[in-house]
Amino acid sequence: MALYDAIIIGGGFYGTAIACELTTRRGFSRVALLEREQKLLTRSSYNNQARIHNGYHYPRSFTTAYRSRVNLPSFVRDYPDAVKRDFTKLYAIARRNSNVTAKQFVRFCKDIGAKLEPAPQALSKLFEPRLIEAVFLVQEYAFDASVLAVQAAAELNRTGVEVRLGVHVNSIRTETSRLAVDCAQIATGVSETLTARTVFNCTYSGLNQFSGDFPGTRTRLKQEITEMALMEPPAALAGLGVTVMDGPFFSMMPFPPRKLHTLSHVRYTPHLHWLDQPGIDPYQRLENYECVTRVDRMVRDVARYLPAVLDARYVDSLFEVKTVLVKNEGDDGRPILFEKHPELPGCYSILGGKIDNIYDCLEKLDKEIL
Ligand SMILES: Cc1cc2nc3c(=O)[nH]c(=O)nc-3n(C[C@H](O)[C@H](O)[C@H](O)COP(=O)(O)OP(=O)(O)OC[C@H]3O[C@@H](n4cnc5c(N)ncnc54)[C@H](O)[C@@H]3O)c2cc1C
Incomplete structure (x- = not known):
């Protein structure tokens, strides 16, 4: 039976970053990272909108907006090669059905210290003025998950x-004074048990899918099968990222790994949702789901606000399970989940919510563990 100081389950951005943190700064010498896919950072760390949040997106959650403002400079410092800045980012405020008015948005940005200015006319005229109250130029970047994966490896x-x-990984159990992690090679079915004093469960959608003594997270989770359409934008939108706030609207952002744009729509991106529970494996559910694109509906609605989207070319879609905390459904906040399991001493479950929250997790590691 292989013995480790720590075992990390899940080779996404969080699992890889925490594994490196343990070995470089916290004196762990034998660390194992277990990942079910054949490559690192291929699940939600790749299949997402690639936005490095800078606060603007969260007028309903001051804490999330504020933490984004704090974390963005650290992310840009630590992952400079993965940061795409060479595009213009616009936030537009819808006249109807928006939870925020232009005036409130300006005040909110001032409160969180985020840069904002009216968009030049050449850009604001891309939007339909009957439906859009104001368009702002903001400072928001995108990340390239393929660069993050290379850096992590x-x-x-x-x-x-x-x-x-x-x-x-199938189960986590206590065994004498250690934690035993039972796993199997997917290709061969060969199983093995690894043990460690500390186990980090960084499996995002898979957080509650373990048998053995794993008690599950106390925080309730919601799973969503999501679709983001990958589009080749027309010249008018090529150098832009666009987000319309704050309600049943859309975002169009550069997606650096494919040199395309993602198009997401609050109404059409979530295809299916359920309350997370052991035994309903979200990865399996996605695999069994017939992923039929809703790009036509997205484009039809988006074109009412941003007519140039009609000239975008649909390439394909990213389907992925998105995992969010039930308690933040109303405010759309993205706090971290960082739970220690008293029933399984030494075992921690971590869900970041968004990529820059890694710094909140590392801070929590300082307080809770070492
Ligand atoms: C549609 C969508 C849009 C998003 N947009 C943004 C955005 O614009 N900006 C932003 O900052 N964040 C965004 N996010 C959130 C962001 O993607 C996540 O917060 C982040 O990627 C989570 O990283 P992770 O390492 O926890 O998860 P993942 O990258 O999903 O890694 C978890 C890993 O665990 C592995 N695993 C699971 N179960 C097991 C098991 N039993 N055994 C072994 N391995 C296992 C999985 O294969 C996976 O590789 C978005 C997410 C989605 C889904």
């Missing part, structure tokens, strides 16, 4: 983390 290698790919 290099860092894990440099710091001596043992990475095992194509391995599915």
Whole structure:
């Protein structure tokens, strides 16, 4: 039976960053990272809208907006090669059905110290004035998950983390004074048990899918099958990112790994949702789901606000399970979930909510663990 100081389950952005943190700054020498896919950062860390949040998106959650403002500079410092800045970002405020007016949005940005100015006429005229109250130029970037994946792999290698790919973890148990993690090679079915004093469950959608002594998270989770359409934008939108606030509207953002734009729509991006529970494996549910695109409906509605989208070319869609905390459904906030399980001492479950929240998790590691 292999013995480790720590085992990380899940090789997304969070699992890889925490594994590196343990080896580089916290004196863990034998660390194993277990990931069911064949490559790192291929699930939600890749299949997302790539927005590095800077607060603007969260007028209903001051804390999330404020933490985004604090975390963005750290992300840009630590992952400069993955940051795409060479595009113009616009936030437009809808006249009807928006939870925020233009005046309130200006005040909110002032409160969180986020830069904002009226968009030049050449850009604001892209929007339908009967439906859009105001258009603002803001400072928001995108990240390239494929660059993050390369950086993560290099860092894990440099710091001596043992990475095992194509391995599915089935259960977490206590065994004498250690934690036992039972896993199986997906390709061969060969199973193995690894033990460690500390286990980090960084499996995002899979957070509650373990048997053994794993008690589940106390925080309730909602799972959503989501679709983001990948579009080749027309010249008028090519250098732009656009978000319409704050209600049943849309975002169109550069997606650096494919050099395309993602199009998401609050009404059409979520296809299906359910309350998370053990035994309903979200990955399996997505695999069994017939992923029929809703791009036509997205484009039809978006064109009412931004007519140029009619000239965009649909390429394909990213379908992924999105996991959010039930308690934030109303305010759309994205706090971290960081739970220690008293029934399973040494085991922690972590869900970041958005990519820059890694810094909130590392802060929590300081307080809770070492
Ligand atoms: C549609 C969508 C849009 C989003 N937009 C943004 C955005 O614009 N900006 C932003 O900051 N954030 C966004 N997010 C959130 C962001 O993607 C996540 O917060 C972040 O990627 C989570 O990283 P992670 O490492 O926790 O999860 P993941 O990258 O999903 O990693 C978890 C890993 O665990 C593995 N795993 C699961 N179960 C097991 C098991 N039993 N055994 C072994 N391995 C297992 C999975 O294969 C996976 O690789 C979005 C998410 C979605 C889905």
